[in-house]
Amino acid sequence: MPIELQQLNANRSALFYEIRCLLLYSTNFSLLRVTCCVQLHENTTGFPDKAFPRELHSIRSTTTGSSVLLTDFQPSFDQLRSTRPLVVVTGVTCVLDLIAFGLVDEGEYFLCPAPYFSSFLNDLYAKSRARTYDVDIRRDDGPGYQITLENLERAYNEAVLDGLKIKAILVANPNNPTGDILCEEEIRTVLDFAKRHAIHAVFDEIYGLSVHQDCYDFHSVCSIENPVPEMTHFMWGLSKDLGLSGFRCGVLHSKNSQLLKFLRRVSFFSAIPLFIQDWLTSLLKDTDWFEKEYFPKVHKQMEIQYGIATKRLEKLGVRIHKSGGGDFI
Ligand SMILES: Cc1ncc(COP(=O)(O)O)c(C=O)c1O
Structure with a gap:
């Protein structure tokens, strides 16, 4: 084999090895989050021993829990303090599916600034087309990305x-997948653009509490003055910030009364099992633990691992x- 090819292969396998290590880091990182959450629960509460009535009291408590968590740890989620327009279903994937079903007819389009999460394709299309x-x-x-009025x-x-x-x-x-955080101006641009064309603006902020420590200028769409609140929809979930994707919990905030009416009819098809809701409710209520232990630990860990990963890749000549935000490189 020619020397250059040998060198290339050696470089490639070194790169694959590094990438495998990085994946391992990120898997460990998620495990850390899940372990922290599960340990907390085991130490504090047990599964409820009474059977739950079918009514939605538990759904409401998870709603309250999520909103307390969001508003306490990310000031820019503050508007969510009033919990009434929150709908909780089995994951943000499910919220996306419901949003597509509720807002869009078959064959109609969502504009998506690219690159975007590839599963959006399936989530929006599978049922609603x-x-x-x-x-x-x-x-x-x-290099890099920026949302501007021109490109929209x-x-x-x-x-x-x-x-x-x-x-x-x-x-x-x-x-x-970029880990980019929108600046206030970009969010305003999206909202103004949506208003100008009378289209809905949907914000998936599932990584909203996973922002690196030195990037505190994250702004939720909820914190920006909104020209058309009833055409703006916000979503968040437990899968990323708490590493609890298996618990299937996603939250939608909307002021669109027609969409909310539709969701009241169909969200029960995607209701989170009540004992999971109860578990999550007790977890989310422990804001002290989140504030003093969980988030400081997770954010610090994110920063350390991001640093290790980027340094290694840079050493291999990979541009970063x-x-x-999120655990993206
Ligand atoms: C941007 C984004 N939205 C939604 C989801 C799906 O989240 P959930 O597990 O709540 O369905 C993911 C998962 O990777 C994601 O990255």
Whole structure:
């Protein structure tokens, strides 16, 4: 084998080895989160011994728990203090599915700034047959991404020229897979753009409490003055920030009365089992533990592992796109 090829293969296997280690780090990291949460619960409460009536009291308590957690740990979620318009179902995947079913007709489109979480394609399409239309948000002036009115308008106009019907824009903040955090101006741009075209603005903030320690300028859409509140929808869940994806808990906040009416009818099909809700409710109520132990530990760990991972990759000559949230590199 020629020397260069040998060298290339050696480099490749070193890279794969590093990537395997990084995956392991991130798996351990998720395990750390789950273990912390499960230990907490085992130490404090047991499963309820009474049978639950079928009414929704438990659903309401998880709702309260999530909103307390969100508002206490991320000031920019403050608007969620009034819990009434929160709907809780089995994961953000389910929220996305319900949103698509409730807002969009078959063959209509969500604009999605790219790159975006690949499962959006399936979540929006599988049942509702809604589709995504990519918005190219690569910066003109260097590497990285930025949402601007120009790139949104360009994508919208192209889609309309092709005869497509755009019904909504879907943004993940912090973003999966880039870990980018939108600045206030970008969020305002999305909201103004949505207003101008009378489309829905959907914000997936499932990584909202997983922001690296030195990036405290995360802004939730809930904290931004909103030109059309009833056309804006916010979602969050326990899968990422608490590492509890197996518990299937996703939250939707919306002020759209028609959507809420629709969700009241259908959300029971995706209700979280009541004993899980009860477990989560007791977990979420322990804000002291979250504040003093869980979040400081997790955020510190995220920073350490991000540092290790980026340094190793840089040593291998891999260019790094600086990430601010989630466990993305
Ligand atoms: C941006 C984003 N939204 C939604 C989900 C799905 O979350 P859940 O486990 O609550 O269905 C994920 C999971 O990876 C995600 O990255």
